[in-house]
Amino acid sequence: MEEKLLTQHFGIENLFKIDVYLKHSGYQAVKKALKEMKPSEIMDEVKAANLRGRGGAGFPAGVKWGFVPQDIDKPKYLCVNADEGEPGTFKDRYIMSHNPHLLLEGIIIASFAVGIHKGFVYIRGEYETIALRFEQAISEANKEGFLGKNILGTGFDLNVFVHRGAGSYICGEETALLESIEGKRGNPRLKPPFPASVGLFGCPTVINNVETLSNVPQIILNGAKWFCQKGLPKDGGTRIFGVSGMVKNPGIYELPMGTNLKDIIFKHAGGMKDGKKLKAVIPGGMSAPILTADEIDIKMDFDSLMDAKSMLGSAAIIVIDEDTSILDVLKVITKFYSHESCGQCTPCRVGNSWINKIVKRIAGGKGKKEDIDNIIRLASNMLGKTLCPLGDAAAMPILSITQKFRKEIESYIGN
Amino acid sequence: MSPEFSDRTKKRIDKIVARYPRKEAAILPVLHLTQQEFGHISDEEEKLVAELLGIKPIEVREVVTFYTMLNQRPVGKYHIQICSNLSCSLLGAESLIDYLKEKLGIELGETTEDKKFTLSTVECLGACEQAPCMMINFDYYGHLDKKKIDEILDNLK
Numbered sequence: 001m002e003e004k005l006l007t008q009h010f011g012i013e014n015l016f017k018i019d020v021y022l023k024h025s026g027y028q029a030v031k032k033a034l035k036e037m038k039p040s041e042i043m044d045e046v047k048a049a050n051l052r053g054r055g056g057a058g059f060p061a062g063v064k065w066g067f068v069p070q071d072i073d074k075p076k077y078l079c080v081n082a083d084e085g086e087p088g089t090f091k092d093r094y095i096m097s098h099n100p101h102l103l104l105e106g107i108i109i110a111s112f113a114v115g116i117h118k119g120f121v122y123i124r125g126e127y128e129t130i131a132l133r134f135e136q137a138i139s140e141a142n143k144e145g146f147l148g149k150n151i152l153g154t155g156f157d158l159n160v161f162v163h164r165g166a167g168s169y170i171c172g173e174e175t176a177l178l179e180s181i182e183g184k185r186g187n188p189r190l191k192p193p194f195p196a197s198v199g200l201f202g203c204p205t206v207i208n209n210v211e212t213l214s215n216v217p218q219i220i221l222n223g224a225k226w227f228c229q230k231g232l233p234k235d236g237g238t239r240i241f242g243v244s245g246m247v248k249n250p251g252i253y254e255l256p257m258g259t260n261l262k263d264i265i266f267k268h269a270g271g272m273k274d275g276k277k278l279k280a281v282i283p284g285g286m287s288a289p290i291l292t293a294d295e296i297d298i299k300m301d302f303d304s305l306m307d308a309k310s311m312l313g314s315a316a317i318i319v320i321d322e323d324t325s326i327l328d329v330l331k332v333i334t335k336f337y338s339h340e341s342c343g344q345c346t347p348c349r350v351g352n353s354w355i356n357k358i359v360k361r362i363a364g365g366k367g368k369k370e371d372i373d374n375i376i377r378l379a380s381n382m383l384g385k386t387l388c389p390l391g392d393a394a395a396m397p398i399l400s401i402t403q404k405f406r407k408e409i410e411s412y413i414g415n
Numbered sequence: 416m417s418p419e420f421s422d423r424t425k426k427r428i429d430k431i432v433a434r435y436p437r438k439e440a441a442i443l444p445v446l447h448l449t450q451q452e453f454g455h456i457s458d459e460e461e462k463l464v465a466e467l468l469g470i471k472p473i474e475v476r477e478v479v480t481f482y483t484m485l486n487q488r489p490v491g492k493y494h495i496q497i498c499s500n501l502s503c504s505l506l507g508a509e510s511l512i513d514y515l516k517e518k519l520g521i522e523l524g525e526t527t528e529d530k531k532f533t534l535s536t537v538e539c540l541g542a543c544e545q546a547p548c549m550m551i552n553f554d555y556y557g558h559l560d561k562k563k564i565d566e567i568l569d570n571l572k
Contacts, residue, residue: 075436087500087539125447125484126540128553161434166443166482169538183435183442183468185481201436244502244543251544286501286539316543318502332501336538342481 007254010098018140021101029217033109034154042113048224050236055209056313058302067196068204077200078119079207083172086285088316091240092210100137106213125166169340173388174207188388231257235301243269245319258301276321284313287393289400326405337394345386351378367413455486490533491526496550499536502543
């Protein structure tokens with residue numbers, strides 16, 4: 001049985017309440033960090049743990065914290081990305097509904113390390129019940145003295161607030177998220193400047209994903225070396241894999257970083273639904289390039305998937321079976337990105353809706369011979385040519401599907 | 416008559432505004448409360464929010480039109496939003512969308528004559544392990560099939 005770092009206590013009834021959480025060694029990490037460690041020691045430990053961002057980009061969290069200038073007289077902010085909009089992803093919903101205080105511990109420790117006194121948790125609008133639960137957790141933590149003024153008598157102050165989104169995929173992109181908290185449309189910003197120096201309200205800002213921050217308490221309690229041993233040396237800890245689609249047992253599976261994809265699907269998630277044959281897998285949320293059935297004998301970590309020209313992303317595994325038409329998959333994917341493009345950049349705004357029109361036309365039996373090459377041309381024109389990664393996020397699955405399943409798409413076009 | 420927030424909502428708004436260094440940053444939470452109180456956000460509500468936050472009505476409109484959960488038009492008592500994204504569509508969402516249209520006698524984006532149901536599709540709800548799934552107001556329903564949809568809708572008074 002693999003050791004679980006984040007989900008180990010999920011079975012405990014009412015874990016989301018602070019009195020229950022405290023009975024299961026809750027807030028020990030906060031006590032240790034705030035009372036026994038210097039901020040710089042915390043940052044060094046998290047850096048050494050090679051905790052890579054669980055939102056999708058895989059950027060080392062400790063390094064990100066280190067980018068925040070310390071000699072500045074502006075306030076600094078922490079924004080927690082709980083937007084969880086990447087199709088196929090549902091892990092943060094589990095963390096926040098089962099174990100909100102674990103995330104709060106991560107928030108408190110990260111804020112202490114960076115010298116932050118105000119944090120906003122950006123929760124997607126649809127997660128209303130989770131937002132209410134999280135606000136409850138914040139108010140409990142305030143009452144118990146883990147938030148607010150002079151936390152645990154250390155002189156450290158921190159206030160945390162929930163900020164709910166209102167239905168927008170792009171607001172999971174970090175600069176769009178900042179715009180959204182500032183009360184604007186979620187249009188991503190040009191980078192640089194990066195949020196670490198010019199972020200929320202023009203101030204230095206750390207933006208971390210829910211799962212990333214939820215790993216911090218364990219690193220504080222057990223050390224960086226221990227954390228690396230739970231995963232890979234350059235990619236520490238476990239990962240919460242979310243498996244959905246045509247498997248027997250869809251759900252979350254917390255496993256060591258680097259667990260084989262084939263094992264996740266066939267051992268942990270029970271294999272294919274109704275005994276069907278596997279056709280393809282999207283390994284890291286819908287934006288990740290697709291893998292064919294013979295490409296799934298692969299370690300699920302950031303570097304292995306990058307080597308395979310795919311992406312670990314949010315570790316959301318979507319399983320597609322032999323009965324599914326790849327054109328239907330492409331139709332859903334292109335509809336999604338054309339709907340969610342914010343419209344600022346022409347290649348993404350026009351490219352996505354154009355590709356979607358072509359795909360729908362092929363599905364309607366009116367495909368033309370040049371369609372596939374046009375899709376590839378349009379998608380290639382989005383890759384790397386937009387302000388934010390949405391252009392890439394759309395181009396990657398579209399390109400990989402049209403290239404790897406070209407023959408099947410051609411069969412829908414005919415002569 | 417122009418809409419007015421209840422005293423209770425006004426107090427909540429004051430507390431929310433105090434969290435941010437700039438008043439207008441409170442617009443999303445305020446719009447959520449506006450929608451909760453008035454059901455939707457039309458020109459009148461936009462003006463109300465603009466005045467409250469010290470911004471122009473057009474700035475409120477810019478935000479309202481960006482976010483899909485903010486309704487510019489009235490919706491029914493129960494807003495059914497069924498996921499049409501990948502994991503749900505792999506497991507048959509499309510036929511369930513057709514079923515709902517037929518059952519309610521409306522197209523997507525429409526409201527039944529008795530104002531009880533509005534039907535929309537929605538992008539990934541973050542509940543893919545329960546695919547196919549839908550949200551009615553803020554409640555999630557998963558592992559749907561036609562029979563389950565019948566039961567769920569029958570229980571909504």
